[in-house]
Amino acid sequence: LLLALAFGLALAGCGSSASSEPAAQDQEQVLTDDALYELTAEKVDQPLDGAGAAIALAVGAEGTDIGAGTTFNMLQTLNEAYKVNYTAQQFTAADTSLDAAKAALNSAAQSGAGLVVCYGSEMAAALYDIQDNYPTVSYLMIGDEPHSEDYTNYRTSANVHCVLFREEQAAYLAGYAAVREGNTSMAVLGGEPLPSTVRYATGFVQGAEAAADSMGVQVYIRIWYSSMTASDDDLTDYVCGWYNEGFQVVMAATPELADSCIQAEKSGREVIATGWDCAGQSSSVITSAVNYYSTVVQNELYLFGTQNNWDQDHSGQTETLGTEVDAVGLATQEWRLKTFTGEEYRELYQRMAAGTVKVERYSDTTAMPQTQNVTVDQPNR
Secondary structure, three states: OOHHHHHOOOOOOOOOOOOOOOOEEOOEEOOOOHHHOOOOHHHOOOOOOOOOOEEEEEEOOOOOOOHHHHHHHHHHHHHHHHOOOOEEEEEEOOOOOHHHHHHHHHHHHOOOOOEEEEEOHHHHHHHHHHOOOOOOOEEEEEOOOOEOOOOOOEOOOOOEEEEEEOHHHHHHHHHHHHHHOOOOEEEEEEOOOOHHHHHHHHHHHHHHHHHHHHHOOOEEEEEEEOOOOOOOHHHHHHHHHHHHHOOOEEEEOOHHHHHHHHHHOOOOOEEEEEEOOOHHHOOOEEEEEEEOHHHHHHHHHHHHHOOOOOOOOOOOOEEEEOHHHOOEEEOOOOOOOOOOOHHHHHHHHHHHHHOOOOOOOOOOOOOOOOOOOEEEEOOOO
């Protein structure tokens, strides 16, 4: 069940942190780092039956450059902790097309696996079409729900369980921290305005508003949704123009776009990544608003493993998880924020987890948070 960490659903994009040990703020660990989380037998009430299972991972063309290399070590850790015999196999889409994603999912289902774990919008669109083709196979869909290719229809069959993250909470923490660091001119670079991208952008605005209000300052944020890909040189040039305009920080609202921001950064300019920890990619990455994939997926896989099926509370259902279960937050393995301290972060995180700090969840561009201290510009909405 440590397959989540093994396959790196925090996945490949940005590389590992420069430090192998969780960094500290004032010699204290800020929060437990997701990469260190291990669900062991001592932490759960119900043991697994020891029979083992075959688990498959279906991934997009990006693969699992980091996670795949540790698959067997992590699976061995699981087997030793629970005295079970889980096996795993990976199926990667040949390219970014819907047909390639379907082929990977079909191969995973036909492999004999009882559970297929899949991740991301490409796999969600493929799963929408084939989820009923293999009724004896269960699916764990991470970060999305089965939807039509144009996002107009959603449908989840009984053999599928979905987990969504409260990206807006993670982005709120990042926006709050960025303003507390003294930044008043910032930008958000998004890809297509998909629901998760919009939630990162609007969460960032809400956090910036809260910090600006507490400090009595005015903040300007530009949000720009782009159809260009991270590999497009024009995108890097565009972000260079932002830094030349005087933007102090650019948040990349998709993990893949962080590379463009990192390549464009100038001396004294900063990047905030999203999705997973990109600190190891560049010293310009001051923090990352992350989903705690390892923590969440290990617990989901344990739940499935107790009966090798989804129970009635999870069958055909979607969970949306946030700070209340340590599912999102800022990357803490390497703490680079200088003014916003670990203690302040911990206190804000705990208030958010308790519901005292509320973050509104926006999923499209038809509405924006109301702000008094932040001017939001969306030139191409």
